[in-house]
Amino acid sequence: MSTNRTAERDAIQAAMQRLLAGTPTRSTGALTVIQLAAEAGVKRWVLTHKHPDLRKEFEEARESVNGIPAAFQTLQANVDDLEAAHHRLRQHNSELTERNEIYAQVIHALTTDLANLRATHPLPPNVHRLTAGEATPLA
Incomplete structure (x- = not known):
């Protein structure tokens, strides 16, 4: 895996944790794929096409909290x-x-x-x- 791809994945995973915790730094805090991409600092297509597993993981986590951040x-x-x-x-x-x-x-x-x-x-x-x-x- 390339360093750039690893950095994107790390940024997306950190963004997921912030959004689910209710502590966004770069987005509105809404639990959407678009806001996840904004929070991670990547384009939406990067999230949906290059890292669909992370998008799916985020959507499952969002479902588990009924679309409401823990905070x-x-x-x-x-x-x-x-x-x-x-x-x-x-x-x-x-x-x-x-x-x-x-x-x-x-x-x-x-x-x-x-x-x-x-x-x-x-x-x-x-x-x-x-x-x-x-x-x-x-x-």
Whole structure:
């Protein structure tokens, strides 16, 4: 194996380790063949045509981590937890909104019933309606 080919392989393998660890130095850090080539400092065709075994190795490693670098897996787990919590909160909000609409309907029905009762059954003369803020002595 020529020295140039060995240097390319070493650069690609080091780039793979950096990308999978989430510590890129020359690329965006995305786990793609294009970013692997950029991270290694080689052209994409060098990676895909001259070193297909390394490309395949990288793709298998990427699959094993679900396409997420190790450094970001904890963050992804947090994102997943937050998305689940967000979903639960939205569902709870929907339930509360529905319950609030039911309460509004019940309050409206009771208010209507009370108004009808007051209209059809006046208070006896010895009973006085209290208004808001009015206090009556208990003795």
